Amino acid sequence: MKRFVKTPSLPDDRVSTVIVSGIKDYIVSELDNLGISVIQSKELSMISGSERHHADMSFCHAGGEHIFAACNTDEKVRKRLLDEGAKLHITDSPVTAAAPLLNIRILGTKVLCNTKTADRELIELQKEKGSEILHTNQGYTACSTAVISSNALITADESIYRLCINSGIDVLKISCGSIELEGYPYGFIGGCCGLISGDTLAFSGNIRMHPDYDNIRAFARQYGKELLSLSDKPLYDIGGIIPLLMY
Secondary structure: OOEEOOOOOOOOOOEEEEEEEOOOHHHHHHHHHOOOEEEEEOOOOOOOOHHHHOHHHHEEEEEOOEEEEOOOOOHHHHHHHHHOOOEEEEOOOOOOOOOOOOOOEEEOOEEEEOOOOOOHHHHHHHHHOOOEEEEOOOOOOOOOEEEEEOOEEEEOOHHHHHHHHHHOOEEEEOOOOOOEOOOOOOOOHHHHEEEEEOOEEEEOOOHHHOOOHHHHHHHHHHOOOEEEEOOOOOOEOOOOOEEEEEO
8 A cells, every 4th residue: 555755855764656747758768667657847937947857846745635836837747646545735826936935845843945936835734743944045955965864964055054054963964066957067965865865865877987986885884774776867957856745
């Protein structure tokens, strides 16, 4: 019987369903080969850059069956989520490049976000759960962070790194770059990966090609996580892999 991932980004078993962009079809194919069903995020209207395809722009898994969706995202995708048993919360205003309402990082009982751009209902729901809201000026917090455990993440963003240090979050700082994103100098670490089981962090390309690979692997192993490359191509920022349902 399938069940929703209780804690966002942190499945405790093998994942059966993820939300991910279909912009790189070889990633969708490889996930399918692993027995993982893919709900493909579609283009967001009102965004012209590559991030218009990204799952972490259109959706935010808030825990359990609760999923926040941009009001300007594809209705067919929303229906698919409803068919899976999700309780959808729709944003009042559209998600845009300047207003990435859902691009926040829920990390256990902490929420990292730009409180000026994050969706108000989403933040209020997290407060009701007793989560601590941590402000950063980085509006794209989800794509800037790779979750390793409920209190550990990886980032190349200096402001997020300092916030983690000051908030008691274990953090690995990596170098910028080495992750592709069409139309931009580089993409981000959270946008090219996601946990697909309790012990496997999957990457959109060959993680061994990253200059900080050894440090990333060592940091992940501290928390019982192994790294999996879903292709031999360079890492590409696809907007993250959002684990939704487990077997």
